[in-house]
Amino acid sequence: MQNSTHHVVSLIERLGRIARGVQHSEGMKPAQWEALRFLSRANRYSRNPGALADFLTSTRGTVSQTLITLEKKGYVLRKINPGDGRGKHLELTDAGREAVERDPMRKIESAVAALGEDRVLAEKLKSILGELISDSGCKGFGVCEHCIHFCANGAAADINGPHRCGLSGDPLDHNEVVRICREHQEIAA
Numbered sequence: 001m002q003n004s005t006h007h008v009v010s011l012i013e014r015l016g017r018i019a020r021g022v023q024h025s026e027g028m029k030p031a032q033w034e035a036l037r038f039l040s041r042a043n044r045y046s047r048n049p050g051a052l053a054d055f056l057t058s059t060r061g062t063v064s065q066t067l068i069t070l071e072k073k074g075y076v077l078r079k080i081n082p083g084d085g086r087g088k089h090l091e092l093t094d095a096g097r098e099a100v101e102r103d104p105m106r107k108i109e110s111a112v113a114a115l116g117e118d119r120v121l122a123e124k125l126k127s128i129l130g131e132l133i134s135d136s137g138c139k140g141f142g143v144c145e146h147c148i149h150f151c152a153n154g155a156a157a158d159i160n161g162p163h164r165c166g167l168s169g170d171p172l173d174h175n176e177v178v179r180i181c182r183e184h185q186e187i188a189a
Ligand code: SF4
Pocket: 043, 045, 142, 143, 144, 147, 148, 149, 150, 151, 164, 165, 166, 167, 168, 181, 182, 183, 184, 185
């Protein structure tokens, strides 16, 4: 059992190294690709430097350097946050979205896809990740469907609905509910 555990941990470590290696691409570093990927998947409450730092488990200073590089490349725009007028809101530019289409992690995705869909493996990896996140006190992130604050069809009559976030009170459309959120709180099993 112990050997099998060590073997799995060793495989995860090796996969992590390979995943980082393939992301030294187009003159970019893994953290820069991770930031682009995050911004392409994050919801409106999470497209900001603080949430990006939480997701990358990095410092604000390091994330700031990453964003400066991505801005210089024309991939990211920093705007005043429309929510409170103080913080910064991040958006991908068209060039940033095109870069995400060339994401070098697609090589890994192809290798995983070649195995066929495996929900058991996905659930086990999710469980390991959840435990490590909980131990480290990091933000979990997740989508609305599995969040305690999600009110399905809670804004059925609203043009920006039909769903609602119970935490912010905002209506959510179908595109928004599949995006990852910093405020997500997993429904207890
Ligand atoms: S329902 Fe949960 S995951 Fe969805 S926007 Fe609200 S806090 Fe975020």
